[in-house]
Amino acid sequence: MLIFANPHHAQHEGRQEMFRGRLVPCHETPSRLEHVMAELARRPVGPVQDPPPVERAVLERVHAPRYLDFLRTAWEEWVALDPANAALDALPSTWPVRGFRHDIEPSNFAARMGLYSYDAGTPLTAGTWVAAEAGAACALAAAQAVSGSRGTRSATALTRPPGHHAGFDFFGGYCFLNNAALAAQALRDAGAGRVAVLDVDYHHGNGTQSLFYGRPDVLTVSIHGDPRTEYPFFLGHADERGKGEGLGFNLNLPLPAGTGFGEWRAALQFALQQVREFAPEALVVALGVDTYEGDPISRFRLASDDYFQLGRDLASANLPTVFTLEGGYAVAAMGVNVVNVLEGFEGR
Numbered sequence: 001m002l003i004f005a006n007p008h009h010a011q012h013e014g015r016q017e018m019f020r021g022r023l024v025p026c027h028e029t030p031s032r033l034e035h036v037m038a039e040l041a042r043r044p045v046g047p048v049q050d051p052p053p054v055e056r057a058v059l060e061r062v063h064a065p066r067y068l069d070f071l072r073t074a075w076e077e078w079v080a081l082d083p084a085n086a087a088l089d090a091l092p093s094t095w096p097v098r099g100f101r102h103d104i105e106p107s108n109f110a111a112r113m114g115l116y117s118y119d120a121g122t123p124l125t126a127g128t129w130v131a132a133e134a135g136a137a138c139a140l141a142a143a144q145a146v147s148g149s150r151g152t153r154s155a156t157a158l159t160r161p162p163g164h165h166a167g168f169d170f171f172g173g174y175c176f177l178n179n180a181a182l183a184a185q186a187l188r189d190a191g192a193g194r195v196a197v198l199d200v201d202y203h204h205g206n207g208t209q210s211l212f213y214g215r216p217d218v219l220t221v222s223i224h225g226d227p228r229t230e231y232p233f234f235l236g237h238a239d240e241r242g243k244g245e246g247l248g249f250n251l252n253l254p255l256p257a258g259t260g261f262g263e264w265r266a267a268l269q270f271a272l273q274q275v276r277e278f279a280p281e282a283l284v285v286a287l288g289v290d291t292y293e294g295d296p297i298s299r300f301r302l303a304s305d306d307y308f309q310l311g312r313d314l315a316s317a318n319l320p321t322v323f324t325l326e327g328g329y330a331v332a333a334m335g336v337n338v339v340n341v342l343e344g345f346e347g348r
């Protein structure tokens with residue numbers, strides 16, 4: 001397995017997020033990835049390398065140019081408003097919900113923060129763009145590594161910030177660039193006729209679903225906490241099956257809070273069966289380990305040893321596979337749980 005680690009991830013370190021109505025210290029911290037890197041040093045599953053730079057045109061295969069422009073310059077705009085802003089993260093506070101217009105881009109910075117986001121839990125900081133772009137580079141390098149005849153069997157984008165909540169032109173849920181979607185699109189552009197994305201993070205991959213919802217060439221499957229009670233709340237129900245020629249190529253498997261590995265694994269087996277029937281040339285796994293029983297913000301009950309089984313089950317699909325790191329907030333167990341998946345996948 002080739003591993004591409006984000007050398008700039010620590011440049012994204014939010015101070016506070018709006019969480020359950022209060023501003024609290026961020027859950028999505030640099031130490032999450034540091035724990036994974038430390039565990040990989042103890043239990044190597046393959047060579048770890050920096051990714052090559054990413055080209056803007058490749059990011060535009062998934063994200064809107066005006067959104068990318070905004071992300072790249074948002075921090076300097078924020079500080080230009082008031083030098084004191086340099087000591088604060090930028091957070092949105094007003095959003096264009098139903099009935100508002102999205103076609104005209106206001107010149108007001110607070111308005112543009114809201115135009116390009118959907119929650120106030122995702123602080124934008126001085127280094128966010130550099131970190132997010134380098135994370136996308138990891139995902140693209142991993143996709144490249146498994147592409148074509150000389151492709152390796154598996155590759156992992158070891159990165160933060162995560163990506164699966166980010167859409168065509170919006171950030172949220174700690175995500176800015178959709179790494180799993182970028183990998184899937186890159187696999188398609190490298191010649192894979194069909195690609196499946198399987199999202200095993202605790203939270204529904206709303207961004208990934210929305211990006212491919214009308215397309216039959218990318219199957220998107222997500223196993224997650226029931227959105228009636230769990231974030232992101234407003235997408236992820238079982239009746240969302242795709243639209244137009246993409247109808248039948250989106251599958252949501254919402255599970256109740258409190259779900260244990262037995263029921264969760266049954267959903268995984270069903271998801272893998274649908275992937276097999278789709279017969280893709282490659283698989284992207286949006287790997288969040290916030291399904292862990294000790295996760296502070298999530299409510300499934302997987303134990304660390306269950307992640308070995310998850311890795312083995314994913315390997316049973318027998319597909320060239322790209323892993324993108326998504327969520328997981330029990331920081332001390334983060335490294336063990338992620339490496340358990342990768343070791344299980346590699347048949348260790």
Ligand SMILES: NCCCNCCCCCC(O)(O)C(F)(F)F
Nearest residue numbers: 121162173174203231288326327
């Ligand atoms: N009252 C619930 C508030 C939840 N706050 C946001 C949770 C974001 C989860 C992010 C994630 O774990 O899905 C990702 F993989 F993207 F990192």
Ligand SMILES: [Zn+2]
Nearest residue numbers: 201202203327
């Ligand atoms: Zn999550």
